[in-house]
Amino acid sequence: xxxxxxxxxxxxxxxxxxxxxxxxxxxxxxxxxxxxxxxxxxxxxxxxxxxxxxxxxxxxxxxxxxxxxxxxxxxxxxxxxxxxxxxxxxxxxxxxxxxxxxxxxxxxxxxxxxxxxxxxxxxxxxxxxxxxxxxxxxxxxxxxxxxxxxxxxxxxxxxxxxxxxxxxxxxxxxxxxxxxxxxxxxxxxxxxxxxxxxxxxxxxxxxxxxxxxxxxxxxxxxxxxxxxxxxxxxxxxxxxxxxxxxxxxxxxxxxxxxxxxxxxxxxxxxxxxxxxxxxxxxxxxxxx
Numbered sequence: 001x002x003x004x005x006x007x008x009x010x011x012x013x014x015x016x017x018x019x020x021x022x023x024x025x026x027x028x029x030x031x032x033x034x035x036x037x038x039x040x041x042x043x044x045x046x047x048x049x050x051x052x053x054x055x056x057x058x059x060x061x062x063x064x065x066x067x068x069x070x071x072x073x074x075x076x077x078x079x080x081x082x083x084x085x086x087x088x089x090x091x092x093x094x095x096x097x098x099x100x101x102x103x104x105x106x107x108x109x110x111x112x113x114x115x116x117x118x119x120x121x122x123x124x125x126x127x128x129x130x131x132x133x134x135x136x137x138x139x140x141x142x143x144x145x146x147x148x149x150x151x152x153x154x155x156x157x158x159x160x161x162x163x164x165x166x167x168x169x170x171x172x173x174x175x176x177x178x179x180x181x182x183x184x185x186x187x188x189x190x191x192x193x194x195x196x197x198x199x200x201x202x203x204x205x206x207x208x209x210x211x212x213x214x215x216x217x218x219x220x221x222x223x224x225x226x227x228x229x230x231x232x233x234x235x236x237x238x239x240x241x242x243x244x245x246x247x248x249x250x251x252x253x254x255x256x257x258x259x260x261x262x263x264x265x266x267x268x269x270x271x272x273x274x275x276x277x278x279x280x281x282x283x284x285x286x287x288x
Contacts, residue, residue, distance in 0.1 A: 031174040045116035052129025052189025062092040101254040102136030134160035214268040217248040
């Protein structure tokens with residue numbers, strides 16, 4: 001017989017296997033190792049993460065959206081559309097504030113003498129508050145990270161992410177891992193379920209002493225968050241300790257938020273010089 005079997009692909013080149021349930025562990029590891037390699041290559045030492053709604057627009061676009069609704073008063077959904085557009089005008093200030101805060105933070109961080117990039121502005125990579133923070137950092141001349149996620153309704157990366165730091169994830173838990181892994185600060189702007197999920201995950205890690213580092217947490221927009229969440233009710237009901245509400249600080253202006261970040265990052269992370277390790281810092285104090 002002269003016929004021979006074709007050589008089988010090696011497992012790591014077998015797309016059928018890699019995309020199967022049996023290949024899941026390799027896909028998960030890839031979402032750890034590939035970002036790790038890229039962060040090392042780009043010399044990113046640590047980050048400050050901005051969370052918030054993907055639905056907010058800047059002041060100009062929000063005004064244009066309201067004008068478009070007002071010109072269509074004959075619509076059967078006019079009242080609903082008008083209410084939404086007016087809310088967009090009100091919430092646009094958070095887009096502008098995120099942009100300014102990211103700009104202030106990045107300008108300051110670029111002045112820090114360091115071998116690697118410090119306190120790099122990082123977002124979920126999409127529109128809204130994420131776009132605003134990436135834009136502010138970009139305008140200040142710094143690198144800025146986008147950790148995007150595959151969704152049923154496609155979320156495209158915003159154009160202000162540094163191209164070499166534009167990431168795409170399939171697994172939410174791996175994306176959330178990378179939000180926390182390098183973070184030294186967290187700024188929570190008004191948002192929905194996803195924003196609250198990300199906030200409470202970090203607060204829980206801090207509350208239960210599962211962080212090997214100090215992460216500064218700012219909740220931005222006290223008026224909004226006090227309407228959405230009653231933190232004092234947790235204390236009154238005995239479900240959290242009184243000191244747990246000291247794990248975060250409210251801020252209502254970019255200047256106040258920046259001062260808190262600058263002072264805290266300086267105190268906890270720019271102290272006496274230490275020999276820098278070649279590996280990135282661990283988030284957890286203990287390993288399984």
